[in-house]
Amino acid sequence: MDNYDKELEQKVPDFEGADDSKISETSSLNIAAAASTTQIKGWKQTVGIIAVAIFVIGLWELLVRVLNVPEFILPPPSKIVVALVTSFPNIYQHLLFTLGELVSGYLIGASIGLLMAAVLTQIPFIEKIITPYILILVTTPTIALVPLLMLYWGFGIGPRIFAVALATGPMVMINATTGFRRTDLAKIALAKSYGASTFQIFYKIRFPLAMPMINVGLLVGGIFGLITAVGADMVGGKIGLGNRLSYYASLARMSNFFAVILLVSIIGILIWVIMTIVGNKTTNWSE
Secondary structure, three states: OOOHHHHHHOOOOOOOOOOHHHHHHHOOOOOOOOOEEEEOOOHHHHHHHHHHHHHHHHHHHHHHHHOOOOOOOOOOHHHHHHHHHHHHHHHHHHHHEEEEEEEEOHHHHHHHHHHHHHHHHHHHHHHHHHHHHHHHHHHHHHHHHHHHHHHHOOOOOHHHHHHHHHHHHHHHHHHHHHHHHOOOOHHHHHHHHHOOOOHHHHHHHHHHHHHEEEEEEHHHHHHHHHHHHHHHHHOOOOOOOHHHHHHHHHOOOOHHHHHHHHHHHHHHHHHHHHHHHHHHHOOOOOO
C-alpha cells in the first residue's frame, strides 16, 4: 500500500480546497523541471524571431568581412553554408551514425526512465533506496564515462548508445516521477469510490496529469542525449559528427567545423519542435 492509500485511510480529502502544487512535496525526487516547452503563438512572434536571426547573421557577416577576421579563426556565415552544402556528401554517413546512436539510446533511456518513475510512484520504499544513485548519475557528466565504456566494449556503437541512455534515463525519470506525484488526492479518492483499481488510477489519472512533466523530461533527456552522443563520437572511433568536429578542428578548417556545429544545432531544434508538437497534442488541456 503506497503513501496515498495510507493518507486516504486517515482523512477525507477536501474536494474544493485541494492544492495540486503541494502534492509534489511527497517525493524525494522532486526536482524542478530544467526546461519548458515554450510555444510560439501568432505571426508577430514568428516574424520577430526571424528578424532577430537575420540581424545577428547579417551583423556577423558584416563584422567578419569589415574587420578582415581570418577564416581559420571565425568564418563568415555565407562560407559556413557553402561548406555545409559542398561537404554534406562526406558528412552524411557521420550524421546517420550519430542519429542512430542518439535515437537508440534515447528510446532505451526514456523507456527505462518512465518505467522506473512508475515503479517509484507505487513503491516509495524503492525510491528512498535508489535516490542517491540517481542523483549520482544526474550530477556525473556521462561523457566522462565514455572512455571507460569503450575500454571494455570497444569503439563500436554499443558504448555510445549506452552512454546516451545513461544521459537520457535519469532526466525522464525525475520529471516523470514529479509529475506522477502531483496527482490530487481528491481525484484518487473519487476514483477509488467508483472501484477503480491501482492500475486504472495510474493509467486514467496519474499518467494523463503527469504528461506536462513527462514532456519536459523527454525534451531535456533528448538534449542531454544529443550532447552525450556528439561527445562520445569525439572520444573515440572514426565515425560520427563528433569525430568530424575533432577532424576539422585539427586541420583548422573552421568553415567545415561550424557546418557540423550547424547540423548539431538543427538536430537540437528538431528535438524541441517534435516535443513541442507532442506537448500540444497531449497537454493542451492544461492551458
